[in-house]
Amino acid sequence: MIHTLSQKQRLTIVISSLLVCSGLYPQSKTKTPKKDTNPPQQNQVEVKEETPPPPTEEGQVSEKPPAQEEVDRFQDIDNKNGIVVTGSRGERRLKDSAVPTEVISRKRIEQTGARNLGEVLETQLGVNVTPSPTFSGSQVQMLGLDSKYVLFLVDGQRIAGRTNNTVDLTRFKVQNIERIEIVKGSSSALYGADAIGGVINIITRQAEKPEHYQFRATYGNGKQSNFGTQGEKNMIADVGFRNSFVAANFTGGFNQSGGYDLDPKTPSTTGNAFQDASIGGNMNFNPDGQFRVKTGFNYLNRHQQGVDSRTTGGTFDRSNATNDFLALGALEYSYGKKNLISFRGNFSRWENKYKLDQRGSDELDTKELTNEVSSQGTLQLDHEINDRHMVTAGLETFSEELESDRLRQRFAFRTRKAAFLQDEWLVTKTGVIWRIVPGVRHDLDSQFGGQTTPKIATKVDITSNLAVRASYGLGFRPPSFRELYLRFENPGVGYVVDGNDQLKPEKSRTANADVEYSPFKNWSMSFSVFRNDITNLIQYNYANRGASEFASFQLMNIQRAYTRGVELGTRVRFLKYFALELGYNHTDTKDLTTDRPLEGRALHQGNFNFFVNAPGGWEFAMRGKRLDRRPFYSNTSDFSGSSTALIDQANDPFYNQNNKVIYGKAFTLLNFRLEKKFFEGRMSAFLGVDNALNQYELTYNPIRPRFYYGGIQAQF
Known part of the structure; x- marks a missing residue:
C-alpha cells in the first residue's frame, strides 16, 4: 500500500x-x-x-x-549435500551412504578446463591417469589396480569398447557430463564382473531450468617443435528445456588437434593427431509424478593418425577410425516415500578400424576391424520395509559379442545372468547412528559358470562431524575375449602375443576402512586403508623364441598378488574466497609368484587442488600431482607402442628378467587456469596452461608437453 x-x-x-x-x-x-x-x-x-x-x-x-546468510562460493564444487546413486544403485544422500563415494561436480569439471574424463581425473586423490601409446588414449589406476579392474558406467549402465583391456578415458567428453561418482574397492556384490578395483559412474547432463543454452570455444598450442602449427580447437554446445511433463537436454562437440611429438628427431609421433565429433542427449517424461520414462543416447565419431618408426628402419603411417554409440532407456514407477520399481536397458556398440601402412612397401601393411556389441537389461526393486530397512533386489542379464581380426576364431559371444540383493539396515537412529549394509550377488556366466560375490559394509556416525566406514567383499573378473583368443604378430618390432583359452577368472578379496572428520565447518579430513588380495591374476609372461624368429609372450594366471595402501586427504576453505585440497596415496603391490612389485605402480603419489572464487567474477584454479618412480619389466602389459626397449631387453640373452627392473622417472604435473566472468556470469573468458613444468618421459610417461590455451564461454 x-x-x-x-x-x-x-x-x-x-x-x-x-x-x-x-x-x-x-x-x-x-x-x-x-x-x-x-x-x-x-x-x-x-x-x-x-x-x-x-x-x-x-x-x-x-x-x-x-x-x-553468507553466500557459499564453493557449494557447487563441494557437493557435500548432493545425491549419489553408484554405491547403492539407488538415490541416497551422500552423507548417508555406507559406501564411500567421491563426487566430482559439474562446477569442478568446468574449473579444471578439462576436455575429457582423463583430464578431469588426473589430479583426483587415489586415482592415477596414465597415457597409453598408439590409440589406447589414457587409462586409470585405482587402489593399485589397472583399468581392466575398474567398471565404467554411463548413468549406471555398462558400456562396450576396450582397447588392450583398457577403457580410453578420452572417449568421454566433458560437455555431456553433469558429475562423476567414484566408488573405490570391490563393488561386485551390486555390479558383478569387472568391479574388483571400483566403479566410475558418469552421470550425464539433465535439464534443470525452463530453458538454457551454453557454448564454449577453446584454442591451444605449445612449442612448435612438439606441436607444429596446427594447434588444437575445441567447440561444445549444450541446450535444454524443462517443464512439468518433459525435460530434454542435448549436447554436441567438435575437437581437432595436430597431436604432439616428444622426440622430433625421429619420424615417429607420440600423441595422435585427431578429429572427433560427438552428440548426446536425453528426454525424460514424467506425466503424473510417479511414472517416469527416461531415454538417452551418446555418439562419438573419431579419426586419429600417427607415425611409427621401428629399429629395423621401417616407417609406418597408422590411422584409426572409431564409432562409439550408446543408447539408454528406463521405465520407473515410484510409490510411497522411497519405493521404486524400475526397468533399465542399454545397447552399446563400439566399432574400431585400424590401418598400418608401411612407407615404400606393402609387405607389412595391416588392416584390422574390431566390432564390439553389448546389451544389458535390469529389473530392480527398491522397497522400504520400515524406517530401519531399505531393500534393493534385482535381476540382470548381460550379453557381449566381439568380432576382431586379432582373435584366432574372429567371433566370440557370451551371456551373463545375475540376481542381487542388498539390505540397508539402520541399526540405531539417535545419538550414534549406525548403518549395516549386507549384500550378495550371483552371476551365471555362459563360459565360466556361477560366481557368488557377497559384501558387507557399515557406517557409524559417531557425531555429526565424525564418521567411520568399513567394508569387506569378494569380486571376480572373467578373462576378456582378447585374453582368451588373442593372436597378434608385430613383425616390425619382432614379437608375437598369444591369448590363452585355459585362463581362469581372476578373484579378489577387498577390505576398506576410512575415517572422515570435520573439526570445523570449512575444514574436513579423511584417512583410509585398503587391501586387495587377488588370485589367478592375469598378466603377460615372456616365453622364448624357440624355433620362431619372434619373441613370444603369452597370457598366464599368476598364482597370487596383492595391493595395499593408505590414503590421506584434507580440504579447507578459508577467507571466504579460497579452497585448498591436499592428498597423499601410498600404494604397495607385489606379485607373490616372482616376489616383486606389480608393473607401473607408484609407491608414493601426492595431489593438490587450489581454487579461488574472488569478487568481480574472477576464478583461478591450480591443480597438480606428484608421482613417484614406477617399476617396469620385460613382460610389459602393453605391446602396441612404437618403443622397443622392453622387447629388446627380453630378447637379450644376458638379461635376467626375474630381477632386472627399469624405473620410470618421478614427475610433477602442474596445471593453471584463470577465468573472468562478465554480464552476471553469463559470459566468461579464460586462459590456462597444462603441464607447466614441461615434465614427460618418452617411454614410460609420454604425456602432452607444456600446452597453452584460451577460450570463451557463454550461457543463458
Missing part, C-alpha cells in the same frame, strides 16, 4: 527507526501512520509499508534484523 506523508510524519518515522535500531525503543510501540486521504502535494515522499521483523522465541520483536 502506498500513501503520502507530511513533513512532520516523515520526521517521526526517521527518529523512531533510529531508536528501534539502537534498541531503546521497541518497535511494537511504534504507531503506524494514518492514511492521508489528501492528494499528494509537491515535495511529499511516497513510502511503502514494510513487514515487521519476525518475533523471537519469547514472543518479543527482534531488536536487530536477521543477518543475511
Whole structure:
C-alpha cells in the first residue's frame, strides 16, 4: 500500500527507526501512520509499508534484523549435500551412504578446463591417469589396480569398447557430463564382473531450468617443435528445456588437434593427431509424478593418425577410425516415500578400424576391424520395509559379442545372468547412528559358470562431524575375449602375443576402512586403508623364441598378488574466497609368484587442488600431482607402442628378467587456469596452461608437453 506523508510524519518515522535500531525503543510501540486521504502535494515522499521483523522465541520483536546468510562460493564444487546413486544403485544422500563415494561436480569439471574424463581425473586423490601409446588414449589406476579392474558406467549402465583391456578415458567428453561418482574397492556384490578395483559412474547432463543454452570455444598450442602449427580447437554446445511433463537436454562437440611429438628427431609421433565429433542427449517424461520414462543416447565419431618408426628402419603411417554409440532407456514407477520399481536397458556398440601402412612397401601393411556389441537389461526393486530397512533386489542379464581380426576364431559371444540383493539396515537412529549394509550377488556366466560375490559394509556416525566406514567383499573378473583368443604378430618390432583359452577368472578379496572428520565447518579430513588380495591374476609372461624368429609372450594366471595402501586427504576453505585440497596415496603391490612389485605402480603419489572464487567474477584454479618412480619389466602389459626397449631387453640373452627392473622417472604435473566472468556470469573468458613444468618421459610417461590455451564461454 502506498500513501503520502507530511513533513512532520516523515520526521517521526526517521527518529523512531533510529531508536528501534539502537534498541531503546521497541518497535511494537511504534504507531503506524494514518492514511492521508489528501492528494499528494509537491515535495511529499511516497513510502511503502514494510513487514515487521519476525518475533523471537519469547514472543518479543527482534531488536536487530536477521543477518543475511553468507553466500557459499564453493557449494557447487563441494557437493557435500548432493545425491549419489553408484554405491547403492539407488538415490541416497551422500552423507548417508555406507559406501564411500567421491563426487566430482559439474562446477569442478568446468574449473579444471578439462576436455575429457582423463583430464578431469588426473589430479583426483587415489586415482592415477596414465597415457597409453598408439590409440589406447589414457587409462586409470585405482587402489593399485589397472583399468581392466575398474567398471565404467554411463548413468549406471555398462558400456562396450576396450582397447588392450583398457577403457580410453578420452572417449568421454566433458560437455555431456553433469558429475562423476567414484566408488573405490570391490563393488561386485551390486555390479558383478569387472568391479574388483571400483566403479566410475558418469552421470550425464539433465535439464534443470525452463530453458538454457551454453557454448564454449577453446584454442591451444605449445612449442612448435612438439606441436607444429596446427594447434588444437575445441567447440561444445549444450541446450535444454524443462517443464512439468518433459525435460530434454542435448549436447554436441567438435575437437581437432595436430597431436604432439616428444622426440622430433625421429619420424615417429607420440600423441595422435585427431578429429572427433560427438552428440548426446536425453528426454525424460514424467506425466503424473510417479511414472517416469527416461531415454538417452551418446555418439562419438573419431579419426586419429600417427607415425611409427621401428629399429629395423621401417616407417609406418597408422590411422584409426572409431564409432562409439550408446543408447539408454528406463521405465520407473515410484510409490510411497522411497519405493521404486524400475526397468533399465542399454545397447552399446563400439566399432574400431585400424590401418598400418608401411612407407615404400606393402609387405607389412595391416588392416584390422574390431566390432564390439553389448546389451544389458535390469529389473530392480527398491522397497522400504520400515524406517530401519531399505531393500534393493534385482535381476540382470548381460550379453557381449566381439568380432576382431586379432582373435584366432574372429567371433566370440557370451551371456551373463545375475540376481542381487542388498539390505540397508539402520541399526540405531539417535545419538550414534549406525548403518549395516549386507549384500550378495550371483552371476551365471555362459563360459565360466556361477560366481557368488557377497559384501558387507557399515557406517557409524559417531557425531555429526565424525564418521567411520568399513567394508569387506569378494569380486571376480572373467578373462576378456582378447585374453582368451588373442593372436597378434608385430613383425616390425619382432614379437608375437598369444591369448590363452585355459585362463581362469581372476578373484579378489577387498577390505576398506576410512575415517572422515570435520573439526570445523570449512575444514574436513579423511584417512583410509585398503587391501586387495587377488588370485589367478592375469598378466603377460615372456616365453622364448624357440624355433620362431619372434619373441613370444603369452597370457598366464599368476598364482597370487596383492595391493595395499593408505590414503590421506584434507580440504579447507578459508577467507571466504579460497579452497585448498591436499592428498597423499601410498600404494604397495607385489606379485607373490616372482616376489616383486606389480608393473607401473607408484609407491608414493601426492595431489593438490587450489581454487579461488574472488569478487568481480574472477576464478583461478591450480591443480597438480606428484608421482613417484614406477617399476617396469620385460613382460610389459602393453605391446602396441612404437618403443622397443622392453622387447629388446627380453630378447637379450644376458638379461635376467626375474630381477632386472627399469624405473620410470618421478614427475610433477602442474596445471593453471584463470577465468573472468562478465554480464552476471553469463559470459566468461579464460586462459590456462597444462603441464607447466614441461615434465614427460618418452617411454614410460609420454604425456602432452607444456600446452597453452584460451577460450570463451557463454550461457543463458
